[in-house]
Amino acid sequence: MSKQDKIFLKQDKVEDFTFDARVAQVFDDMVSRSVPYYNETQRMQTELIMDFIGDDVSLICDLGCSTGTTIDLISKHPNCPDTVKFVGYDNSDPMLDKARTKLADLIKSDRIELLNADLSRLPELPGCDVVIMNWTLQFVRPIDREILLRRIYASLKPGGAFFLSEKVLGKDSVLNRLFIRHYLNYKTSQSGYSDTENQRKREALENVLVPYRLDENYALLDRCGFKQYDTYFRWLNFACILAVKE
Numbered sequence: 731m732s733k734q735d736k737i738f739l740k741q742d743k744v745e746d747f748t749f750d751a752r753v754a755q756v757f758d759d760m761v762s763r764s765v766p767y768y769n770e771t772q773r774m775q776t777e778l779i780m781d782f783i784g785d786d787v788s789l790i791c792d793l794g795c796s797t798g799t800t801i802d803l804i805s806k807h808p809n810c811p812d813t814v815k816f817v818g819y820d821n822s823d824p825m826l827d828k829a830r831t832k833l834a835d836l837i838k839s840d841r842i843e844l845l846n847a848d849l850s851r852l853p854e855l856p857g858c859d860v861v862i863m864n865w866t867l868q869f870v871r872p873i874d875r876e877i878l879l880r881r882i883y884a885s886l887k888p889g890g891a892f893f894l895s896e897k898v899l900g901k902d903s904v905l906n907r908l909f910i911r912h913y914l915n916y917k918t919s920q921s922g923y924s925d926t927e928n929q930r931k932r933e934a935l936e937n938v939l940v941p942y943r944l945d946e947n948y949a950l951l952d953r954c955g956f957k958q959y960d961t962y963f964r965w966l967n968f969a970c971i972l973a974v975k976e
Contacts, residue, residue: 735760738923738930747934749796754824757797763921765865766913766965772803774963775893778972779860780809782891788859791817791885793849794866798829805836816842817856819849850874855885864895868939879954886975892956894971897941909966944969 735756747753753760762768779790788811792801795818804810816836820826826844836842847853849870855861861882870878882892900906917923923931942950944961951959951973959973 733759735763738927738934741930744930744933747931747938749820749822749825751824754797754822754828757825757828758799761796761799761865763923764917766916766968767963771895771963771970772800775800775862775864775895775970776803776807778962779804779862779891779893780807782860782889783811783814785811785813787813787815789815789817789856790860790862791819791855791858792862792864793819793852793882794863794869795820795829795844796822796825798832798844800862800864801829801836801842802832805833805841812839812841814841818842818844819847819852820844821846821848849878852878852881855881857887858885858890859887860891860893861886862893864893865897867894868896868941872940872942876950876954879950883955883975888975890975892951892973892975894947894951894973896947896969896971897939898947898967898969899941899943900967901943901945906967913966913968941967947971 733756737752737756749757765771783790790801790804795801798818801816801818805814805816818829820829823846826846829844830837833842833844849866867875867878886892900909914928917928918925948959951971955975956973957976959971961969962972963970
């Protein structure tokens, strides 16, 4: 069970955000309270993924798998065959330790491999039917993103799917500030975070999380070979994209 996220309530000195042991302990609570409609977007993504796997052996790679929630949800879907295998990559050992506990049954049945990897220097991926990046690309340095997405495209089998969920910037600066203000109001009214917590977390993420505009993410996908892509969910400054390799 994840503990309640009170990191920025207790932390006076704001430092750059890292996925350390403190964050791993509360991450499931943090992400479910910080990402609007988190459960629904996970449900939608899982349903869509079922259209890209078959009865034969399929491979799903989760880049930035954190505590393993996404893989857990996919593996437990009633339409997910037992032949589906998973690889989870993350650069945080505390997160991977949490994932190993959550995904113990998959580990016992030899259906998953969990690897520590820096996504900016990701080794060649195995041939995949599905690749997932949920709120992860935004933490990869912009200079490294195109190389990473080209590697993802190359790893996907024809007809394979890339699921990208990101925090995004608005095209218009005035509307972007409006969206951010309403998002912070959401975190206060719906998720129970205080204004102090919101401000401290924004400062901690300022040099760590670098979002793109939605059209910039589209252009990146296009440059890397994807020609079929669309947004299947959007809430103010959050977007979920599905791209398919022809």
